[in-house]
């Protein structure tokens with residue numbers, strides 16, 4: 041048995057979509073990117089979206105377009121992928137790491153965020169850990185009361201609840217382990233059309249026309265109106281994305297069903313473990329985190345699970361503990377983030393997972409904990 045943490049679901053539809061792009065002889069940004077953007081925007085109740093090369097690029101462009109710059113501070117989770125904080129550093133601003141609420145709710149803590157606000161604070165980035173939606177209405181009020189921009193790192197949470205509907209900028213990832221994939225890729229939604237247009241322009245060097253427009257003879261030259269980047273998505277990725285998006289809601293439902301089954305089996309066989317987000321939450325069920333009992337030798341548990349064919353992972357090592365960030369913030373201590381990160385373990389979760397797989401995984405975990 042080999043049960044990986046997250047398997048992309050790729051098949052005949054994606055093959056056909058890729059072949060159609062090859063047949064069209066146009067592989068860089070064009071009509072398929074535009075169709076994918078429209079469909080993705082529609083799935084989030086938005087008018088428009090901008091496809092980019094990654095969620096990291098999406099966060100970077102979002103911060104730039106909002107005017108976040110050197111001397112500014114941005115509140116960020118430390119319990120996230122490093123890209124959430126890196127994007128803040130790219131624009132010369134200072135990431136201010138905020139602790140989580142509690143073990144059962146490893147989202148950004150509002151009270152710690154409040155305590156860490158200064159006159160330099162210009163934005164807050166919330167992250168829907170594991171696909172569980174943060175309370176966006178609460179964060180909107182927090183941001184509005186302080187004149188901050190609200191950015192959501194929605195890498196784990198496409199097409200659920202209020203995601204993409206309330207924040208100033210929403211950044212999505214289509215990396216291969218995400219709920220839908222384009223191999224590498226990302227998307228930005230911004231509710232303010234002018235902001236989204238700035239992001240669209242910055243995605244492609246601030247140029248006023250696309251290669252496709254010139255190829256079709258709709259334009260002969262171009263101007264560059266701002267400093268931009270090559271953060272474009274290509275037609276091959278967009279074609280896969282368009283195909284995957286059609287199945288995303290069904291996959292999200294399958295992930296939620298698997299998460300519920302996990303919760304029931306864990307409650308029966310591993311009552312000493314806790315599963316975060318025990319209260320009802322809107323979720324895309326991206327991750328299946330369990331918090332192991334205190335003093336469990338997690339490395340040994342992971343090694344035994346691997347021997348039994350079950351891949352596990354840790355989401356996440358705290359960003360502020362990485363060497364690079366430790367150099368910036370040597371004395372920073374986030375007690376709840378650090379304690380959670382020391383004990384959390386992610387179990388396999390993807391739409392193809394079967395009930396018997398879940399029972400096998402939890403059985404293996406129970407034995408691994410007993411023998412660790």
Ligand SMILES: Cc1ncc(COP(=O)(O)O)c(C=O)c1O
Nearest residue numbers: 094095096121123195213214215
């Ligand atoms: C929470 C979070 N933010 C940002 C990213 C970065 O996404 P990408 O790899 O598309 O740049 C990831 C990807 O793993 C992520 O999980």
